Amino acid sequence: MISQRRLRVLGLMSGTSLDGVDAAVLDTDGSGIFGFGESAYRPYTRAERAVLHAALGAWPGDARAEAAAEVVELAHAELCARFRGIDLVGFHGQTLAHDPKGRGTHQAGSGEVLAKALGWPVVWDFRSADVRLGGQGAPLAPFYHHALARHVGARGPVAFLNIGGVANVTWCDPRLPQPEQACLAFDCGPGNAPMDDLMRNRFGQERDEGGALAAQGTPDTARLETFAKAEFFFRIPPKSLDRAAPVPDIAGLSDADALATLAAGVATGVMLAFDHFPEPPARLLVCGGGRHNRTLMAMIAAGVDCPVAPVESVGLDGDMLEAQAFAYLAARVAHGLPTSAPGTTGVAAPVGGGVFSQP
Numbered sequence: 001m002i003s004q005r006r007l008r009v010l011g012l013m014s015g016t017s018l019d020g021v022d023a024a025v026l027d028t029d030g031s032g033i034f035g036f037g038e039s040a041y042r043p044y045t046r047a048e049r050a051v052l053h054a055a056l057g058a059w060p061g062d063a064r065a066e067a068a069a070e071v072v073e074l075a076h077a078e079l080c081a082r083f084r085g086i087d088l089v090g091f092h093g094q095t096l097a098h099d100p101k102g103r104g105t106h107q108a109g110s111g112e113v114l115a116k117a118l119g120w121p122v123v124w125d126f127r128s129a130d131v132r133l134g135g136q137g138a139p140l141a142p143f144y145h146h147a148l149a150r151h152v153g154a155r156g157p158v159a160f161l162n163i164g165g166v167a168n169v170t171w172c173d174p175r176l177p178q179p180e181q182a183c184l185a186f187d188c189g190p191g192n193a194p195m196d197d198l199m200r201n202r203f204g205q206e207r208d209e210g211g212a213l214a215a216q217g218t219p220d221t222a223r224l225e226t227f228a229k230a231e232f233f234f235r236i237p238p239k240s241l242d243r244a245a246p247v248p249d250i251a252g253l254s255d256a257d258a259l260a261t262l263a264a265g266v267a268t269g270v271m272l273a274f275d276h277f278p279e280p281p282a283r284l285l286v287c288g289g290g291r292h293n294r295t296l297m298a299m300i301a302a303g304v305d306c307p308v309a310p311v312e313s314v315g316l317d318g319d320m321l322e323a324q325a326f327a328y329l330a331a332r333v334a335h336g337l338p339t340s341a342p343g344t345t346g347v348a349a350p351v352g353g354g355v356f357s358q359p
Contacts, residue, residue: 002121002334005029007087008037010120011327012076014094016165017192017289018052019206020044023079024320025086030331033151039320042079044071052108058096059106065096072109077117089114090330091124098137100240104128105137115357123330125355130340135347136240142170142185142344143332144325149174152314159281160311161300162322163290165193166241167266170344171277180341180350184278186237189269190245192290194262198250208259211295217256219264223249227265233272238346266290267299274304283307287318330354 006029014021021044025037044052048071055068072094080089091114093107111124127137145160149172160170168187176182192207195214199205208214230246232239248265250258274280283306290296291310301308311318329339338350 002088004087005335006034007331007334008085009088009090009327009331010080010083010086011090011323011325011330012080013092013323013326014072014076015322016095017196018044018049018094018165019289021075021079022320022323023083024317024323024327025083026324026327026331028328028331030328030335030337031147033147033328036317036324038083039317039323040079040082041319042075044075048075052094055096055108059103065106065108068094068096068108069110073113073117076109076114080114080118086120088330088334089118089120089122090326090328091122092126092326093124098240100131100136104131111355112357115359119359121359122357123333123354124357126326126329126339126353129353130345130347130351133347133349133351135340135345135351136238137345138240139168139170139185139187139344140329140340140353141168141322141325142172142183143179143339144328145170145185146172146174146179146182147328148316152316154282157277157279157281159277159284161270161284161286163191163266163286163288163296164322165191165196166245167191167269167290169270169273171281180338180343183341183344184237184276185344186239186273186276187241187245188273189233189241190247190262190266191288192293193245194247194265195259195293198255198258198262202255207289208293211263211293213256214259214263214293214295217254217258217260219260220248220253220257223261224264224268228268228272233269237276238342238344240345260295263293263296264299266296267303270300271303281306283309285309285311285314287311287316287321289319291318
């Protein structure tokens with residue numbers, strides 16, 4: 001482990017949208033946040049995305065998973081080479097399969113390989129320990145959300161919504177100093193992935209930029225009512241999803257109506273999440289790529305009973321927040337602090353996940 005308390009940590013994140021790798025530096029001791037450093041992004045090429053898509057659902061030992069691991073390790077190493085003066089790396093890897101009540105969880109990419117390539121210590125495999133102890137293994141950013149709420153001076157409960165491939169939410173109370181007692185977090189439904197998949201399959205484009213096409217459509221109310229009855233939404237949190245999240249039926253709908261219905265599905269999941277919060281949050285702060293979808297943001301704002309704004313409204317970087325989160329978690333692992341708790345993943349007791357690999 002590392003005896004030095006305050007660390008310059010490089011966090012790395014490649015999410016379920018499979019668009020690329022985010023990297024961000026955080027100055028932290030795993031408890032407080034002292035400053036935000038530089039950041040960078042490395043998109044996956046079309047060929048790399050094809051390899052990753054082909055490996056979705058694959059477990060260790062599958063040739064597809066091995067091919068994906070090579071793509072992940074190379075992309076991350078290339079991106080990390082842009083940084084200097086790093087004390088520690090937090091490496092999430094690329095989730096290929098997530099079955100916490102069955103086979104476990106699998107993130108492609110070896111932190112040991114990355115540590116040797118970079119010459120820096122790497123914390124990785126953040127989810128497996130949590131799953132082994134009965135947790136969902138996700139979401140893992142809540143403790144960082146709690147630190148951010150305290151960092152920006154929030155005086156009461158606040159909720160963070162991350163809209164990546166899947167949407168997840170954290171309710172946290174910054175008045176409580178320890179995140180183990182202050183957070184409730186869970187995946188709340190589909191995120192960008194179904195909309196991005198539609199754009200890729202029908203138009204060969206990566207996304208509906210700004211929600212422009214969805215804005216031209218009309219959500220199918222009857223299909224959304226059926227979608228909202230999915231068992232997942234009534235399950236008591238914590239709970240987690242992978243890309244197999246419930247999705248509204250869009251068969252036979254026009255492109256615009258299909259996108260509008262999928263966006264409304266994301267908003268529906270967020271609205272239903274509020275039923276599980278211990279008390280209403282003062283505001284909902286949104287990070288992840290979904291906050292750029294103006295149509296989606298308007299749907300969410302119309303459906304919840306508190307102000308909704310991107311995290312930039314409080315001076316944070318919504319594109320890099322998840323990468324920063326894994327920098328924060330890596331520092332916690334290095335200092336023997338828990339990274340998840342019963343209220344965030346359903347694990348039996350607070351646990352520190354992560355494997356520590358020296359170069």
